Amino acid sequence: MAITHEFKYFRPTNLAEIIELLHKYGDKAKLLAGGTDLTVNIKENIEQPEAVIDIKAVPELSILDNGKDGLFIGANVTFTDLLEAKAIQKDYLLLWEAARSVASVGIRNRATLIGNICSAVPSLDSAPALLCYDAVVHLQNYKGKREVPISEWFLGPRKTARKADELVLGVSLLKPRGKHTGCYLKLGRYNGEDLAQAGLALLASASDDYKAAWCAVGPVPKRSSKIEDLLHGKSITPELIRKAKALVADEISPITDLRASREYRLHLCEIMLERGLQVCQMRLQGKKIDTRNILGG
């Protein structure tokens, strides 16, 4: 199918040019990185931009910097780039597991993490991990730079805090202190290319500090403070898991759609929390666990 909509294509080679184009075109421009969402949306006339600004020729936006205190992921960094960085698997395990669960190789080779959070569909796999690592989104427009915590980034399905003339430079993540582990569990209809029916990221430290965040079970991905507060300072026991599961229904608001019913999601989210906490416990004990089959095949 040919694309019927016509647009101007720009391929700036530095940040200043992108900012200038965004200032000029505003909401009539769309930024293009991997294009795995944008091209489909243009084909289907969901988006009809006057200008498409390809940002891939700007080297600063391809930075993937794993520093002592944190990680910076530039706007052009693809999911495959993340998966190929061994240090990310070691230091940011839930982000790595989330990246691995996105679509298929051919999409991950092109799709960017920043594109994922800018598309902001409720099922986006990268958000729960970013929420657990207290990520900060870095933006720039012609007036200057600003930062938005990831907890304030998602405003609704496909809606973010980004203004039309802003470029997302990247996200920064805080490196968890001390001994820690975590996991990302994704419920799909099968193992393979699928959108999440529900997603759960857990970050757990050896000193019993926990973070938990969901996707696909509410209009926006979010942290679960009630569950985190309950778990805080306690070691995982069957009794604690039972109490945590009882809080799940208060913390999420799934809908019924063609992929799953609300009731199914509510039930499976309790199971995911149980198995996710068990995985964290075993990983803290040094056991090797592959989370891909933890919810069944």
Added chain:
Amino acid sequence: MAKISFILNEEKRSVEVEPNQTLLDVLRDKLGVKSPKCGCDRGDCGACAVLLNGRSVRSCLILAVEVEGQEVRTLEGISQPKLTQLQENFVAMNSFQCGFCTPGVIITATELLEKNPHPDLAEIQEALSGNLCRCTGYKPIFEAILKTAKRGRS
């Protein structure tokens, strides 16, 4: 119209394109490269897969203008100067029926074997999860890739 130049199957090619033409359409309709197929046209089926700078991508989701100065490989390039062992195994083991998905499957499997010469079945299934085949039930496809993977394993 803009003129773009890129490396296609180790040959420098230049072509006039509109910004809204996809790489898939330009390869098939302007450059006569017919191995990438238009299946779903939205990145789900893998029939249009090509290698861009060594990584498999969906040519239906890439604008032709984006590949200026880059390197594209299709099945036509992979098959030169002769069929690869993977392709020979596909032929020998009847790993395709209608053949529509095959170019995309070969592209994806070629990338997998370049990165990981000895994948196990689970790794092959994961790598192929974005390539839909409606004829074979995947079994002969996985078997041909496994056979290629086992060659030379020490």
